[in-house]
Amino acid sequence: MSLENELLSVTCTAPVNIALIKYWGKRDEEKILPLNPSLSITLDVDDLRTKTTVVASKHFDRDRLWLNGKEHDISSKRMQTCITKLRQGAGDLRSDDGTLLIAKEEWKHYRFHIISENNFPTAAGLASSASGLACFVYSISQLLCFKETFPGELTTIARQGSGSACRSLLGGFVLWECGIAPDGTDSIAKQMDTGDKWKHLRIVILIVNDQQKKTSSTAGMQTSVQTSDLLKFRSKEVVPVQLSRMRDAIKEEDFTTLATITMQESNQFHACCLDTFPPIFYLTDVSKEIIQFVHDYNAKCGGTFVAYTFDAGPNAVLLTQDENLDKLVASLYQRFGFFPVTREGVTSSVCESPQSDQIIRSIVTKIGEGPRVLAKSIDHEESLATKDGKPKFTI
Numbered sequence: 001m002s003l004e005n006e007l008l009s010v011t012c013t014a015p016v017n018i019a020l021i022k023y024w025g026k027r028d029e030e031k032i033l034p035l036n037p038s039l040s041i042t043l044d045v046d047d048l049r050t051k052t053t054v055v056a057s058k059h060f061d062r063d064r065l066w067l068n069g070k071e072h073d074i075s076s077k078r079m080q081t082c083i084t085k086l087r088q089g090a091g092d093l094r095s096d097d098g099t100l101l102i103a104k105e106e107w108k109h110y111r112f113h114i115i116s117e118n119n120f121p122t123a124a125g126l127a128s129s130a131s132g133l134a135c136f137v138y139s140i141s142q143l144l145c146f147k148e149t150f151p152g153e154l155t156t157i158a159r160q161g162s163g164s165a166c167r168s169l170l171g172g173f174v175l176w177e178c179g180i181a182p183d184g185t186d187s188i189a190k191q192m193d194t195g196d197k198w199k200h201l202r203i204v205i206l207i208v209n210d211q212q213k214k215t216s217s218t219a220g221m222q223t224s225v226q227t228s229d230l231l232k233f234r235s236k237e238v239v240p241v242q243l244s245r246m247r248d249a250i251k252e253e254d255f256t257t258l259a260t261i262t263m264q265e266s267n268q269f270h271a272c273c274l275d276t277f278p279p280i281f282y283l284t285d286v287s288k289e290i291i292q293f294v295h296d297y298n299a300k301c302g303g304t305f306v307a308y309t310f311d312a313g314p315n316a317v318l319l320t321q322d323e324n325l326d327k328l329v330a331s332l333y334q335r336f337g338f339f340p341v342t343r344e345g346v347t348s349s350v351c352e353s354p355q356s357d358q359i360i361r362s363i364v365t366k367i368g369e370g371p372r373v374l375a376k377s378i379d380h381e382e383s384l385a386t387k388d389g390k391p392k393f394t395i
């Protein structure tokens with residue numbers, strides 16, 4: 001069987017992850033090595049995901065990327081590093097009966113068309129670079145039969161696409177280890193806990209703004225590293241303690257501690273942004289109202305039933321438990337005129353809200369698993385590519 005003129009293709013999904021212990025600041029800009037370890041929760045791909053089809057051919061003249069229907073620059077150093085490292089680790093492609101179809105040395109003659117879509121706002125602080133780059137790396141690795149030379153190698157490649165992307169290669173609760181090796185080989189992401197005992201956790205994303213943010217995470221954290229003493233203190237003194245407490249809380253299924261540390265972490269990250277010079281403001285008045293709402297809600301209920309966390313943008317991510325969701329939803333409605341009801345029941349929903357001028361959209365989701373292969377043929381209905389390897393949809 002010859003694959004000389006055939007288009008090889010794979011279609012995969014990768015999840016969004018939300019950091020509970022935040023990554024903010026690099027000790028090596030080039031290799032994307034963090035100042036401190038971070039810990040995230042992987043969200044369910046059924047609700048939020050990147051989907052990517054990669055098509056490989058010897059007859060394409062160059063590597064190309066289309067993102068959400070538009071051609072996107074693929075010449076960035078980060079994407080090029082990922083592609084180079086993936087090509088270096090390519091393996092032999094064999095048929096089911098073991099016949100060699102493409103020898104690993106042959107892959108260097110192949111070019112990629114990468115077609116990708118996010119089903120949520122891109123570059124708005126909702127971790128699109130995390131799921132996007134994780135899906136980019138995962139899909140190409142699947143197509144190239146990539147062979148890891150050490151456990152976690154693929155996460156080190158995704159890390160070089162965007163730091164937080166390494167955590168989207170795994171499900172459950174994911175730890176991105178800081179590492180100490182100058183070459184970054186020990187700065188890998190690992191599953192800390194499958195999350196099987198946290199299936200009752202509900203994650204409510206409140207989108208207050210879906211426009212592209214002014215200060216990217218990359219630029220923002222660079223200025224923080226240069227100017228914030230609080231960030232230095234945080235990465236050395238605070239994160240190790242909070243991480244160890246969080247690890248115990250996850251193991252012991254202790255929602256109260258998990259929720260408390262999550263809020264403290266978010267607040268300290270935004271305090272570091274304020275301590276940056278000139279300061280960076282990601283939270284808006286609506287974000288601050290949501291923070292106040294959560295504290296009022298918990299005080300009224302006499303415990304810690306809801307937590308918030310905010311990344312580099314104004315959108316809130318709330319954590320609660322299934323048994324509390326209806327009550328939380330009712331209170332959100334009372335306070336913001338916004339009711340995140342659902343198409344499919346309260347556990348999994350996307351809702352537009354014409355009533356509220358503060359919260360424009362909400363997504364209710366839960367803990368989820370890592371990337372998946374959806375299709376290995378370009379003709380498959382899940383494929384985003386036409387038979388000649390171009391995007392099915394463009395804008």
Ligand SMILES: Nc1ncnc2c1ncn2[C@@H]1O[C@H](COP(=O)(O)OP(=O)(O)OP(=O)(O)O)[C@@H](O)[C@H]1O
Nearest residue numbers: 050116122123124125126127128129130132217312
């Ligand atoms: N599906 C994708 N495939 C490839 N690259 C993507 C994809 N989605 C996003 N990206 C890359 O990530 C960039 C957006 O990253 P940026 O850090 O600005 O926003 P964000 O990830 O939404 O926010 P944050 O990382 O602060 O949570 C896009 O411009 C694009 O280069």
Ligand SMILES: C[C@@](O)(CCOP(=O)(O)OP(=O)(O)O)CC(=O)O
Nearest residue numbers: 019022023162163164217218311312
């Ligand atoms: C606030 C954060 O979401 C920062 C994410 O930063 P990125 O991973 O987007 O930054 P780069 O490594 O420069 O690409 C916190 C987190 O996800 O841990």
